[in-house]
Amino acid sequence: MGVVKAFKALALAAALAAPAAAQAQDSKVIGVSIPAATHGWAGGMNYHAQEAVKRLEKTYPQLKFVLATAGDPGKQVSDIEDMMATRNIDALVVLPFESTPLTGPVKRVAEAGKWVTVVDRGLAEEGIEDLYVAGDNPGFGRVAGEFFRERMPSGGKIVVLRGIPTTIDNERVEAFRKAIEGSGIEIIGMEHGNWNRDSAFTVMQDFLSKHPKIDAVWASDDDMAVGVLEAINQAGRQDEMWVLGGAGMKEMIKRVMDGDKRVPANVTYPPAMIATAIEITALRFVSNAPVSGRFVIGSELITQENAQNFYFPDSPF
Amino acid sequence: MADATTTRQELRKPRRPAVNLHVVGPLVALAVLIVVGVLLNPNFLSYGNVTNVLARSAFIGIIAVGMTFVITSGGLDLSVGSMAAFIAGLMILVMNALVPTLGPGWPVILIGMAAALVFGFLAGLGNGLLITRARIEAFIVTLGSMGIFRSLITWLADGGTLSLNFQVRDVYRPVYYDGILGVSWPIIVFLVVAIAGEIAMRHTAFGRHCAAIGSNEQVARYSAVHVERVRLATYVMLGMLVGLATIMYVPRLGSASSATGVLWELEAIAAVIIGGTVLKGGFGRVWGTVVGVLILNLIQNILNLTDLVSPYLNGAIQGVIIVLAVVLQRQKKAL
Structure with a gap:
């Protein structure tokens, strides 16, 4: 597909070169570099990036997009260098695989006078990007904590499953703890389920063996919630507790929408934030709207009332 | 020097009939873990917990039994975790399509x-043929197929998760969660595979040939052992056991993704070595592998049941116990 597009671009450039230089100048190329779909959330992110590119190419014929997915930071650096060298991009939308290795290459793009949009994971150095679009990790924990407070006014015993030990996970859990402080809600167990269904399943089995009474579970992620719910089923303790996941997996949103008592709500950390970033970057080239700055996408509480707005049945996540 | 040897022998003599650490090492480690578990949490020996631990050991356990034969004959298979994920994905696609x-x-x-069994057979056959016919190192072949299977499942699932049709899942679910007389199916299957493996290793020509090839391939060849055929058979058998493990795994959560079976290969290899099989080949012990699998799963279980250490350190504790379990049984050799 890339080759075909490249040929098309070449043909177009050749045809337009002499007589319509002005028109050719109007065409802008936006490079999009994201990590490959190696887990559920990243799969959703890839889906939304492709959808956004398709939609924008149809709406604005003068915009061209180059989309590259990378399986590791090294590949991502090469992708960005290739975009600069061979595609002459005017803007770069990048979700860095890791902050430090990507900082230098992205900085060079910015120094070449290109527009740079950074998504989700910030760079190691401040002030490189023109636009920063990110999810709200502390907000993710806080909204979840507030929901627990509201559902358990007289307190109770809960267990928590954490993700892969990272800053993201720490920020979420820290904010969650702060939000439930002084509410009488007691965290009686906390273990890492690594954002993985199988790990979450075994951790929850062991929590169920250890604690005779659990009022609720903060699974903190929908993949983990799947494992947790199955373990609760197996123990036959469905009526005892409810589970709050997070990130908005379609199956979980569906359960919230259907009013499942064990899955009363969800908290967003939308993989579609990549679409936000691409759309805003496009605005920079097709409108006069000022778009530089920081755009933090709030983590919202999804309940039965508003679940419809968050349900994307075609997305892989 | 002479003094040292005599004292050593004197020391050893009275002990020898009582304890042979080389054999009972893994059992001692297992027993210690069980005692620790009981002391730390009264629910440890409850029916629910024991069933959980045994059932979740079954996947790695079934695979590790096959791995015992591969390692005994001097081979290695790094692809089993990815293979399990890939087979689980294909199995779900096949069932959904039907x-x-x-x-x-x-x-x-x-x-x-x-x-699942056919795919496992083919995957094992592919690995085995590349190793025996194309004569490529087992490490390289299976490292390659590990990457291939992992990418294929990611691609099949479009980066997300493949989920089994909801109604099929309801029918299939009992295969993981139910059983006979309170013993769930994965445990029964694991037991049958382990017993069959133990018999095959100890009392059949196939098992003796595996050990012979692993200890000295040339000698085995001169002794009219069909080296290539036996090697190929170990990989095919392992592939089919991965298929069997997948059959038990899919009904548990009804899904497969790129996160399925990550690091299973290392857990299986670790279990085999803890159990007393020699990594270089030449000697294998199936019952030891079973004990090894149980040790690995009990450590995780005990850590989850207690709050003794920070969860960040779980991996370290696991590492220490694995090394200790092996040290315990190698001690006699070192003397």
């Missing part, structure tokens, strides 16, 4: 199970 024509019921599931 639901419209056959309806959600046992026929679909039986075909799915057969498919």
Whole structure:
């Protein structure tokens, strides 16, 4: 597909070169570099990036997009260098695989006078990007904590499953703890389920063996919630507790929408934030709207009332 | 020097009939873990917990039994975790595709199970042929197929998760969660595989040939052992056991993704070595492998049941116990 597009671009450039230089100048190329779909959330992110590119190419014929997915930071650096060298991009939308290795290459793009949009994971150095679009990790924990407070006014015993030990996970859990402080809600167990269904399943089995009474579970992620719910089923303790996941997996949103008592709500950390970033970057080239700055996408509480707005049945996540 | 040897022998003599650490090492480690578990949490020996631990050991356990034969004959297979994920994905796709024509019921599931075994057979055959016919190092072949299977499942699932049709899942679910007389199916299957493996290793020509090839391939060849055929058979058998493990795994959560089976290969290899099989080949012990699998799963279980250490350190504790379990049984050799 890339080759075909490249040929098309070449043909177009050749045809337009002499007589319509002005028109050719109007065409802008936006490079999009994201990590490959190696887990559920990243799969959703890839889906939304492709959808956004398709939609924008149809709406604005003068915009061209180059989309590259990378399986590791090294590949991502090469992708960005290739975009600069061979595609002459005017803007770069990048979700860095890791902050430090990507900082230098992205900085060079910015120094070449290109527009740079950074998504989700910030760079190691401040002030490189023109636009920063990110999810709200502390907000993710806080909204979840507030929901627990509201559902358990007289307190109770809960267990928590954490993700892969990272800053993201720490920020979420820290904010969650702060939000439930002084509410009488007691965290009686906390273990890492690594954002993985199988790990979450075994951790929850062991929590169920250890604690005779659990009022609720903060699974903190929908993949983990799947494992947790199955373990609760197996123990036959469905009526005892409810589970709050997070990130908005379609199956979980569906359960919230259907009013499942064990899955009363969800908290967003939308993989579609990549679409936000691409759309805003496009605005920079097709409108006069000022778009530089920081755009933090709030983590919202999804309940039965508003679940419809968050349900994307075609997305892989 | 002479003094040292005599004292050593004197020391050893009275002990020898009582304790042979080389053999009982893994058992001692297992017993210690069980005692620790009981002391730390009264629920440790409850029916629920014991069932949980045994059932979750079954996947790695079934694979590790096959791995014992591969390692005994001097080979290695790094691809089993990715292979399990890939087979689980294919199995789900096959069953989902058949639901419209056959309806959600046992026929679909039986075909799915057969498919898993066939895919496992083919995957093992592929690995085995590359190793025996193309004569490429087992490490390289299976490192390659590990990457291939992992990418294929990610691609099949479009980066997300493949989920089994909901109605099929309801019919299939009991295969993981139910059983006979309170013993769930994965445990029964694991037991049968382990006993069959133990018999094959100890009392059949195949088992003796594996050990012979692993200890000295040339000698085995001169002794009219069909080295290539036996090697190939170990990889094919392992592939089919991965298929069998997948049959037990899919009904648990009804899904497969790129996160399925990550690091299973290392857990299986670790279990085999803890159990007393020699990594270089030449000697294998199936019952030891079973003990090794149980040790690995008990550590995780005990850590989850207690709050003794920070969860960040779980991996370290696991590492220490694995090394200790092996040290305990190698001590006699070192003397």
